[in-house]
Amino acid sequence: MEKMGNDNLKPFDIDHLSTNQSGILADLQEYISDGLKTPGHHVAVIEGAAGTGKSVLLTKLFKNIRQGMKDPDSPYQGLKTVFTVNHPELLKVYQEMGARYRDLYKKDYVRPTSLINSAHKTDSHYDVVLIDEGHLLLSKREPYIRFFQDNQLTEIIKLAKVVVVVFDFQQVIQGKMFWNEKLLNQVLTPYDHRIFPMNFQYRMEANASVSTWIDNFVTGKLSPLPADQGDYDLRIFERADALFATIKARNQEGGLARVLATTGFQRRADGAHHVVLDGFDLPWDEFDAQVKTWPNRPESINQVGSIYTVQGFDLNYAGVLLSPAFEYDAKTDRMVVNPTKVTHKEIYKKNPNLTDADAIAQAKTDFMYNALNILAKRGKKGLYLKAADPDLNNRLLELQAQAK
Template sequence: MVLTPFQVGESDAVFDLVLVDETHRLNQRANQASGVQNKKFGLINERLFGADAAHYTQLDWIKARSRHQLLLIDGAQSVRPHDLSPATLDAELRAAKDAHRHFPLTTQMRVKAGADYVEYIRMLLRGTVVDRPDLGDYDLRFFDDLGEMRRAIRARDAEVGLSRLVAGYAWDWKSRKDPSAFDIELDGERMRWNSTDKDWINSDGSLEEVGSIHTVQGYDLNYAGVVIGPDLRLAADGSVMADREAYRDKKGKENTGHLKDAFTDDDLLVFIRNIYGVLLTRGMRGTYVYVCAPGLRERLRIAFG
């Protein structure tokens, strides 16, 4: 059975085993995407624990409704403040280690670029200057012209399929209310965000659209064309910083969950770095990159070689 956390929480069954993919994306008691989900969250807490309290999470629901759990965790893929807090994830990891039930996944089977690629990308996003590792025949390219990158992605899609443009959430979603509007306009290119949230990659017209983090997390592509927006740039001292004004995901910078009382620019930077870390590791055969902010553009151009 494939279930959402809400379906597990509402179930009358007690499952023998629940395997949780992307445990870090489970929610804590925070403002949800809709009023219906906010109400459900409280009702499930009351049903399972007798009261609705702030410390109950969707992970607690799963534990209450299953005898055993297999949790796949990568805190570096948490992208919104209502995801499980770092403290909750750390507690789970400590408990697993103490019980000798912690099993690190030391290799990844998505990107055909060797074991060092994911860490290489994450280090660059943290601002660490590192040499490019041996990527074999992995096709990592840097583009100064967005139109050229779009044409390259179309060509890869014609050759092998599953090639798409994706971007950080640094542009308003005008086309959601006005289908004739364009959301992203760069280098003479006019583009729209994904027209559907459900299985966007395989939907009609997706090749001409731009996918957000919420449509590609958990998916594999053959080639990903990644637009790093103005929400990530270099500070005057050369460090990588977040631009709160340029980041347009309202739910992504909402004072909620473990950040309810203080959501700093450093907290936002963690989420934005995580978003780009995910986007830059979707492409199995290759990743093409275009960067908006001038300083960061120059640094990554040199890093990617």
């Protein structure tokens, strides 16, 4: 039987931070305290790759602020605060935290568009706003979802005395949410701001050789798999059904083992949105309105997760299926992206911040590499890979045989 043994909140609500995290938390709290006493708007940017503990740090910071709001000796006494994230699955976790814990409330956690529109309607302002997954903020107008300004970060900064926002440019996955360092700097330049880097890995229990191989792989660079993997399990599979069988076995052992896939798999002939690959055929679960998050549902073992269901969450083992959009280029011995085979065209929506033809072409590749980066770094204990493109998968199998 699968050992769930963990609820939605466990990966986020960690009271005992590492020495590095505690140091950054102290620096952030000092920056916030100083900003509250200084004229103008102030922005703290937490930058870090997937698995560096950004959400854990932000959760602890928000709890500290909320608890201090009732303390007459705290710099947070009487503050008006709010927490926002543009990710429905993560919002479920945070709202559950608000419903369960003292000093927190479900209403403290909202989507950015709701926050902005509500504040404009009521002429509200905040002392401190925390933003998780800032790379998912809209950077263009989206009237369809009732966002009419140029970008959400600027609008939130205007509403707050101090903003704390998390950013990872390697998790930018859509045109309407396009961010790079240049654009972020343009937004931040008018305001006092400070970058807080997080360069340590907490999710993946992998040695340096494995971490480097995965870092290279998600940008297209191919090399022999490391022979010394320590306790981490990195494997290439010849068939998707064999990968799934291994994931199910791992799930029986300790839970939180799931199959994930990138966009690029065609729908079945009957119109069902399934991932179908050499004997493997399961639904691709893009979004579900259930309260329990996708990785924590027992039935999701028989579904295929996506960036929309696992971004920000931990798994023990991730089995990642690379769609036909990822191909092998024998001339360069690299994995490349074929944008014409990307099926989720929404990710290539035009953005006024992205107009140069070469930059657009690069972004189309980067969005897919970034999506793969998100999926490939979900597993704490292991990563299993299978590519739909035969040439790419054969090359990966060769590199596995050449492990050194």
